[in-house]
Amino acid sequence: MSITGEVKRVTTHTLQSMKVNGEKISMLTAYDFSMARIFDDSGIDVLLVGDSASNVMAGHETTLPITLDQMIYHAQSVIRACQRCLVIVDLPFGSYQGNSKEALNSAIRIMKEAGAHGIKLEGGEEVCDSIKRIVGAGVPVMGHLGLTPQSIYQFGTYAVRAKEEEEAEILMRNARLLQDAGCFSIVLEKIPASLGKEVAAMLKIPVIGIGAGGGVDGQVLVMHDMLGITRNFSPRFLRRYLNLYNEISDATKNYIKDVKDRDFPNEKEQY
Ligand code: KIV
DSSP: OOTTSOOOOOOHHHHHHHHHHTOOEEEEEOOSHHHHHHHHHHTOSEEEEOTTHHHHTTOOSSSTTOOHHHHHHHHHHHHHHOSSSEEEEEOOTTSSSSOHHHHHHHHHHIIIIIOOSEEEOOBSGGGHHHHHHHHHTTOOEEEEEESOGGGHHHHOSOOOOOOSHHHHHHHHHHHHHHHHHTOSEEEEESOOHHHHHHHHHHOSSOEEEESSOTTSSEEEEOHHHHTTOOOSOOOTTOOOSOOHHHHHHHHHHHHHHHHHTTOSSOGGGOO
């Protein structure tokens, strides 16, 4: 809070200072107004409108089907809820891989139509021209290396990436290239903790991990996993802070019973 009583916004510069000062960065995904409001009020540093919306909100098996219009819809809802945190929005599959002009146009749509504070995209060397162009237009870019779900059909599995030295070296090289291209931060997904620590020590920009160990500069989880709404997803890196699936299911069963038993509404719950 500032002396004028205004909430002080987290910016990309705040995250940079946090890295320098050794303060860990907290990040969660969000896709709607109500949850984003709770996370922002609770003091989260960064909210990511992830293309994981394709899985957890729309029920698709992969992140590939979600469209740019759908990402903008989710992003608008999240942005409306947030006063303090930095809100980053994923560029969805197919909205940036064509060429750097397409990538810039997609980033501009997200910034203009949703009011986002920056975008995230997946990949290394192959997306550096696009990153330079987007950053050149004044848009903060977060990179994403390691397990990049938009390439799942190329990987063939969601297994841990970069366990072998050759892939680890490529990842280190790509991390440096993303920093040089102008990324303000990168996400590392599902890689050995030792490699995550090495990348974070090598880079000046903050490195946020999901399944990348404790040696990185911050952590991100998908909200449905962290809150225990998803049930059949239990990777080793996941810590569940609630078991909302059971809590919501029990509440629903109680409601159904009360309706059937004519217990709800009672005298006081009607006009
Ligand atoms: O879309 C998403 O949720 C993400 C996180 C896993 C980092 O990219």
